[in-house]
Amino acid sequence: xxxxxxxxxxxxxxxxxxxxxxxxxxxxxxxxxxxxxxxxxxxxxxxxxxxxxxxxxxxxxxxxxxxxxxxxxxxxxxxxxxxxxxxxxxxxxxxxxxxxxxxxxxxxxxxxxxxxxxxxxxxx
Amino acid sequence: xxxxxxxxxxxxxxxxxxxxxxxxxxxxxxxxxxxxxxxxxxxxxxxxxxxxxxxxxxxxxxxxxxxxxxxxxxxxxxxxxxxxxxxxxxxxxxxxxxxxxxxxxxxxxxxxxxxxxxxxxxxxxxxxxxxxxxxxxxxxxxxxxxxxxxxxxxxxxxxxxxxxxxxxxxxxxxxxxxxxxxxxxxxxxxxxxxxxxxxxxxxxxxxxxxxxxxxxxxxxxxxxxxxxxxxxxxxxxxxxxxxxxxxxxxxxxxxxxxxxxxxxxxxxxxxxxxxxxxx
Numbered sequence: 001x002x003x004x005x006x007x008x009x010x011x012x013x014x015x016x017x018x019x020x021x022x023x024x025x026x027x028x029x030x031x032x033x034x035x036x037x038x039x040x041x042x043x044x045x046x047x048x049x050x051x052x053x054x055x056x057x058x059x060x061x062x063x064x065x066x067x068x069x070x071x072x073x074x075x076x077x078x079x080x081x082x083x084x085x086x087x088x089x090x091x092x093x094x095x096x097x098x099x100x101x102x103x104x105x106x107x108x109x110x111x112x113x114x115x116x117x118x119x120x121x122x123x124x
Numbered sequence: 125x126x127x128x129x130x131x132x133x134x135x136x137x138x139x140x141x142x143x144x145x146x147x148x149x150x151x152x153x154x155x156x157x158x159x160x161x162x163x164x165x166x167x168x169x170x171x172x173x174x175x176x177x178x179x180x181x182x183x184x185x186x187x188x189x190x191x192x193x194x195x196x197x198x199x200x201x202x203x204x205x206x207x208x209x210x211x212x213x214x215x216x217x218x219x220x221x222x223x224x225x226x227x228x229x230x231x232x233x234x235x236x237x238x239x240x241x242x243x244x245x246x247x248x249x250x251x252x253x254x255x256x257x258x259x260x261x262x263x264x265x266x267x268x269x270x271x272x273x274x275x276x277x278x279x280x281x282x283x284x285x286x287x288x289x290x291x292x293x294x295x296x297x298x299x300x301x302x303x304x305x306x307x308x309x310x311x312x313x314x315x316x317x318x319x320x321x322x323x324x325x326x327x328x329x330x331x332x333x334x335x336x337x338x339x340x341x342x343x344x345x346x347x348x349x350x351x352x353x354x355x356x357x358x359x360x361x362x363x364x365x366x367x368x369x370x371x372x373x374x375x376x377x378x379x380x381x382x383x384x385x386x387x388x389x390x391x392x393x394x395x396x397x398x399x400x401x402x403x
Binding site for chain 1: 223226229230232
């Protein structure tokens with residue numbers, strides 16, 4: 001499988017996924033016109049990577065998500081949860097600007113129900 | 125008496141009609157006959173018939189048992205399928221509720237951001253007063269209202285005296301704090317419906333809607349006096365302000381009014397500063 005490198009646009013985040021590092025990095029706002037099209041390759045990549053049972057770390061710096069992006073991210077976390085229950089080491093680190101406390105609260109909301117390591121970190 | 129299919133029983137009863145042809149079974153007929161007879165004479169027809177009946181009964185019983193077992197299994201499977209649907213349904217509902225909750229919060233975040241941006245786009249970042257763009261819109265609205273009602277309003281331009289010297293001699297940080305202080309004094313001495321904006325560097329624009337000129341002049345001079353009598357504060361030097369005002373005349377462009385206010389301001393400066401002139 002290949003690495004992913006999706007550049008940010010005005011309404012979609014920058015996404016990088018590295019096979020050798022076992023890392024997915026997403027940063028920016030997400031309200032793409034077609035969330036399904038945007039997230040499908042990312043979800044596919046994560047599914048394929050998890051099938052190898054290697055550890056995977058998600059590093060998120062997402063700020064605004066529209067409803068279908070919220071749904072897609074929940075699907076991603078469901079995949080991680082499943083892998084975690086299956087004994088695969090997965091983790092999420094969600095960084096947000098300290099000035100934008102709301103984003104931190106939202107990340108906490110996502111974290112609810114997740115039993116794998118999921119930390120919400122404020123950056124000043 | 126054993127009822128037969130003719131008496132309204134559902135057709136196809138395997139016990140009474142094993143052939144399934146709707147005709148009364150011969151065995152049943154024989155049993156019925158035997159039952160109706162007095163039990164005398166040779167018992168063999170009884171035994172043979174009952175043995176045959178019993179054997180058929182056993183076959184049917186096994187068939188029935190099997191049917192019941194299969195049917196129970198089907199029911200159990202259906203029930204589990206139902207429970208599974210219910211579980212999956214509940215999970216989806218929970219997921220949906222979470223999406224809605226998170227999405228609502230994102231919307232709230234946008235609303236707040238929108239309010240902040242709205243404030244930022246209409247206010248001066250240093251003094252917190254209305255900015256020039258927002259005041260221009262207020263002036264347009266006031267012109268519209270005045271044109272509708274044939275009413276008049278007063279605009280005034282205040283300019284801090286020798287502000288450049290303060291900036292040059294004491295630095296921009298002091299100049300900035302001075303601007304903030306003067307803005308606060310102006311705001312504190314105005315009525316709620318009066319407008320006060322930072323119009324330029326050290327220029328403030330005051331708007332007095334539906335105010336008679338003499339009353340506005342009175343308020344304007346009070347503002348000037350309030351600035352001149354601000355008590356000393358730290359390293360801020362004493363300061364004064366010159367103010368020129370003009371009355372909007374129905375039918376004219378607001379720029380005309382502002383130009384007269386500006387000329388009046390120059391007249392106030394020329395008259396020695398720390399005073400008010402009307403244009």
